[in-house]
Amino acid sequence: METSSSIIFVTGGVRSGKSSFAESLAIEYARKERGDLYYIATSLNTDAEMQERIERHQQIRKMHKVKWKSMEQSADIGELTGIFSKRDVVLLDCLTLLVNNELFFKDQPQVLIEGKLKKEIVELSRTCRYFILVSNEVTYEPLSDPFVQKYCRILNRLHLFLVQYAKEAYLVESGIVQRKKGEAG
16 A cells, blocks of 8 residues: 555544544644644534534634634535645544445445545545544444444445555544554654
């Protein structure tokens, strides 16, 4: 795989601290590169619980006292190609919701989603200095629903692709960050 990849992959369980870690990492790299800091939110505000989560994430970002250029893009992330410069740091939170949105809210065959997302991720990664993607590990428990199994297979194949392609990869569990790929510093 390409060694000059700008992709940094951060994964872990739900509410494990992965978003906070990814945001801190993005801020650190943006300061080093003196580039702009972008946040791509993929969540859809579908209910009160999601609204609360969105607001909590926004408040946490404000606490960092840095300027985030936030954009909402729940699907079709390829539409953002051309917006970023080679000094910018882009954080996408999260791939899990992006796959969900592509599956449930887009009128396209499931078999095309994985290839489409791989292509869009690679294209975006080539337009910025660092492209940090956050995702959830959703298959720690056995799943019986066939549609959920399909969703998890797509997500797992994307995770495998991202880890192979990534410059750095991290697993966050209970707030503990483990570097799985890439050199420190």
